[in-house]
Amino acid sequence: MNKEPEEKVKVEKEEPETMGLAYSIEIKDKDGKVIQRISGPAHSYVRQFYELMSVQAQQAGLGGITDTDGVVRTVIAHAYNFFCYAPATFTLYGIRIGKGSTPVTISDYCLENPLEEGVGVDQVNHLATTRTVPAVVGTTCSFDLLRAVVNNSLAIISNIREIGIYMRAYTSYYLLGVRDIVPSLSIPIGGTMSVKYTFSVTV
Amino acid sequence: MRIELWGELVLEDLDGKVLYRKREKSRSFVRAWLHLLYGHITGLGIATPDINGTNRTIVEYATNFQIDGYGGTSFGIVFGTGDTAVDVSDYGMEALIAAGEAAGQFQYCWNEVSERVVVGADCYFTVTRRAFNLSGGDITVAEWGLYARMWAGSNYYMCAVRDVPGAPLLVPTATVLTGVYTLKITV
Numbered sequence: 032m033n034k035e036p037e038e039k040v041k042v043e044k045e046e047p048e049t050m051g052l053a054y055s056i057e058i059k060d061k062d063g064k065v066i067q068r069i070s071g072p073a074h075s076y077v078r079q080f081y082e083l084m085s086v087q088a089q090q091a092g093l094g095g096i097t098d099t100d101g102v103v104r105t106v107i108a109h110a111y112n113f114f115c116y117a118p119a120t121f122t123l124y125g126i127r128i129g130k131g132s133t134p135v136t137i138s139d140y141c142l143e144n145p146l147e148e149g150v151g152v153d154q155v156n157h158l159a160t161t162r163t164v165p166a167v168v169g170t171t172c173s174f175d176l177l178r179a180v181v182n183n184s185l186a187i188i189s190n191i192r193e194i195g196i197y198m199r200a201y202t203s204y205y206l207l208g209v210r211d212i213v214p215s216l217s218i219p220i221g222g223t224m225s226v227k228y229t230f231s232v233t234v
Numbered sequence: 235m236r237i238e239l240w241g242e243l244v245l246e247d248l249d250g251k252v253l254y255r256k257r258e259k260s261r262s263f264v265r266a267w268l269h270l271l272y273g274h275i276t277g278l279g280i281a282t283p284d285i286n287g288t289n290r291t292i293v294e295y296a297t298n299f300q301i302d303g304y305g306g307t308s309f310g311i312v313f314g315t316g317d318t319a320v321d322v323s324d325y326g327m328e329a330l331i332a333a334g335e336a337a338g339q340f341q342y343c344w345n346e347v348s349e350r351v352v353v354g355a356d357c358y359f360t361v362t363r364r365a366f367n368l369s370g371g372d373i374t375v376a377e378w379g380l381y382a383r384m385w386a387g388s389n390y391y392m393c394a395v396r397d398v399p400g401a402p403l404l405v406p407t408a409t410v411l412t413g414v415y416t417l418k419i420t421v
Binding site for chain 2: 048049050051052074076077078080081082084085087088089090091093107108109110111112113114115116136137138162164165167169170171172173174176198230231232233234
């Protein structure tokens with residue numbers, strides 16, 4: 032029998048933008064019971080996303096792009112630009128979560144305090160990314176990008192405050208494309224946290 | 235933080251005197267644009283209509299999204315005479331204004347994509363294109379938009395944006411129409 036989640040919070044609702052991005056987060060305990068859900072519009076494209084877009088549109092190299100290690104790179108148009116469909120355990124690109132709570136700025140280039148892959152303190156096991164295929168409903172076309180992490184450490188991971196997307200650029204650079212600050216969340220021991228980003232266009 | 239697309243149309247005579255100018259927010263990214271983004275984000279192919287309505291399985295590729303360059307009416311800013319309301323599944327202009335100097339045609343110029351600009355809490359880049367009416371007659375523009383290059387085993391082109399302004403714009407002969415799209419994020 033399906034059980035109602037203990038908490039369901041709708042963070043906010045806004046008029047859709049022509050190019051929209053929204054997130055939803057679901058946390059389950061070790062038995063698979065949903066214990067928290069939140070969702071809302073993402074406010075979080077950062078400059079690297081636009082820099083990649085301008086590189087592709089212009090088909091020219093662009094310098095001054097800061098990667099997730101804080102190193103300034105020159106990026107050219109490339110097939111790998113924007114790629115973030117990360118396999119299991121992979122953290123160089125893909126959806127990430129963290130404990131940083133500093134408000135997003137347009138020039139953020141990484142999560143403030145990302146959780147690393149592992150089973151130690153404040154570490155999580157990252158599962159493979161999944162997605163839905165773009166589909167049209169009414170005046171909107173959208174697809175989802177989803178990734179779950181599992182807390183296989185020996186303690187609750189609390190104060191999770193940020194989520195985001197690391198993207199591949201050129202052959203082996205990695206850029207922050209999206210960062211969001213969310214309400215404080217916790218993953219129980221053995222629990223999972225699933226982050227879903229929904230990309231959309233609306234006319 | 236919001237992602238916004240703004241469109242501006244400027245009509246001038248051949249001496250540069252501005253006859254008309256209007257800037258408004260666009261709501262008209264269409265499906266193919268999202269498909270191309272999906273292809274790059276996931277690395278997975280997806281059937282996408284080209285600007286002629288033929289489905290092509292697009293894949294990630296270096297030249298995807300190209301707008302900068304001449305492009306004829308294959309990529310960049312294009313204009314049309316169709317006034318049917320925008321649908322998210324539109325794959326092209328309803329009635330494209332062809333390139334040339336014959337009746338009902340525009341002489342399209344180079345598409346210029348700026349580098350990204352960061353000013354305070356904004357980050358943006360622009361796409362600009364001029365089109366001359368040297369046809370000897372009036373042309374009424376009712377739609378405009380943005381085409382981009384996409385790869386599906388060879389080069390094809392897709393519609394990223396289609397806009398139908400509230401009122402059609404009469405473009406007399408011996409004038410130049412400039413379209414500017416600004417893609418912007420704002421904190």
